[in-house]
Amino acid sequence: xxxxxxxxxxxxxxxxxxxxxxxxxxxxxxxxxxxxxxxxxxxxxxxxxxxxxxxxxxxxxxxxxxxxxxxxxxxxxxxxxxxxxxxxxxxxxxxxxxxxxxxxxxxxxxxxxxxxxxxxxxxxxxxxxxxxxxxxxxxxxxxxxxxxxxxxxxxxxxxxxxxxxxxxxxxxxxxxxxxxxxxxxxxxxxxxxxxxxxxxxxxxxxxxxxxxxxxxxxxxxxxxxxxxxxxxxxxxxxxxx
Numbered sequence: 001x002x003x004x005x006x007x008x009x010x011x012x013x014x015x016x017x018x019x020x021x022x023x024x025x026x027x028x029x030x031x032x033x034x035x036x037x038x039x040x041x042x043x044x045x046x047x048x049x050x051x052x053x054x055x056x057x058x059x060x061x062x063x064x065x066x067x068x069x070x071x072x073x074x075x076x077x078x079x080x081x082x083x084x085x086x087x088x089x090x091x092x093x094x095x096x097x098x099x100x101x102x103x104x105x106x107x108x109x110x111x112x113x114x115x116x117x118x119x120x121x122x123x124x125x126x127x128x129x130x131x132x133x134x135x136x137x138x139x140x141x142x143x144x145x146x147x148x149x150x151x152x153x154x155x156x157x158x159x160x161x162x163x164x165x166x167x168x169x170x171x172x173x174x175x176x177x178x179x180x181x182x183x184x185x186x187x188x189x190x191x192x193x194x195x196x197x198x199x200x201x202x203x204x205x206x207x208x209x210x211x212x213x214x215x216x217x218x219x220x221x222x223x224x225x226x227x228x229x230x231x232x233x234x235x236x237x238x239x240x241x
Contacts, residue, residue: 027066027115033081037088039119044094047170055119056096061107062115070104078102097168098124123169123224139181139188142227150181150190171222173197190228192219
């Protein structure tokens, strides 16, 4: 039995006939599953002879009618689709840069029975700061939906386990860049320095070795964008620990 057949069987066991009736004249879940597989196949990047990197963040766009029919089952369907994608990845020697995420969204230009998928490889990000440090920091780095404080010290970003902020992106060196935040007369000052990385860094779209960043400044390393956020003082905040 193929992967898609097993996927259909699991759905039938999970949700019984109600699911099939809801989708009789709409987008079929097995069609979404097959499209997600193709999205991985078409966007696989070679890491080595045995490993290929594929997207892990998927947005399934549907008509509002199809989305409404899907809504009672979207969590269960997403879980099954994630399991099916993992099986496909294991069989093809694919690796995901982070956890698989599947979201369902409406698209005004799509009619009933039609859908499309947008995907990207979004690296997992690991930091060592506590929630208290994040809340009290004057300067933050936003990375792939996560927030990390820039304390009054040097913060090394890279793929290695010894990095202060670890990003699981194959285009990122083990020790790629270093951020440093200092307090100046006009407020926090943020500097970023390339640490001799293989692929370098882009600051606001320009390749440089060192730069000073303002609020909203962006640094791209590998396939990952890091955005600087300067936080206004609030009651009980503003003093890094």
